[in-house]
Amino acid sequence: QVQLVESGGGLVQAGGSLRLSCAASGRTFGSYTMGWFRQAPGKEREFVAAISWTGGSTYHADSVKGRFTISRDNAKNTVYLQMNSLKPEDTAVYYCAAQRWGSFRATMEVDFSFWGQGTQVTVSS
Numbered sequence: 001q002v003q004l005v006e007s008g009g010g011l012v013q014a015g016g017s018l019r020l021s022c023a024a025s026g027r028t029f030g031s032y033t034m035g036w037f038r039q040a041p042g043k044e045r046e047f048v049a050a051i052s053w054t055g056g057s058t059y060h061a062d063s064v065k066g067r068f069t070i071s072r073d074n075a076k077n078t079v080y081l082q083m084n085s086l087k088p089e090d091t092a093v094y095y096c097a098a099q100r101w102g103s104f105r106a107t108m109e110v111d112f113s114f115w116g117q118g119t120q121v122t123v124s125s
Helices: none
Strands: 004-007 010-013 018-024 032-039 046-051 058-060 068-073 078-083 092-100 119-124
Touching: 004 092, 018 032, 018 092, 018 119, 032 068, 032 078, 046 068, 046 078, 058 068
Parallel strands: 010 119
Antiparallel strands: 004 018, 018 078, 032 046, 032 092, 046 058, 068 078, 092 119
């Protein structure tokens, strides 16, 4: 079991940056593949990025590739999402997700067993 708590969301102007953090409980963080998803109003939750349990492999959705970067610090039990060049269409609630020994190329909600409560990101034009 792992509990996830996101932070770092907020209001930012288009072109700006934010860094989201997701702190995980437990002593087995290093065995979890971690992911970020987002859900905009009226839309389904969508995959953003994932990172392998060692941090050596990452996978980003085409919509954020080159602008967002997922990373992790296993010593701090934390995964990050650095978001640059933000656009109004990035506005959404961002969720952290975890799956023990999962694939870093997993992109579907069902691939992840544990979820945080989400943090709101709003990008103004």
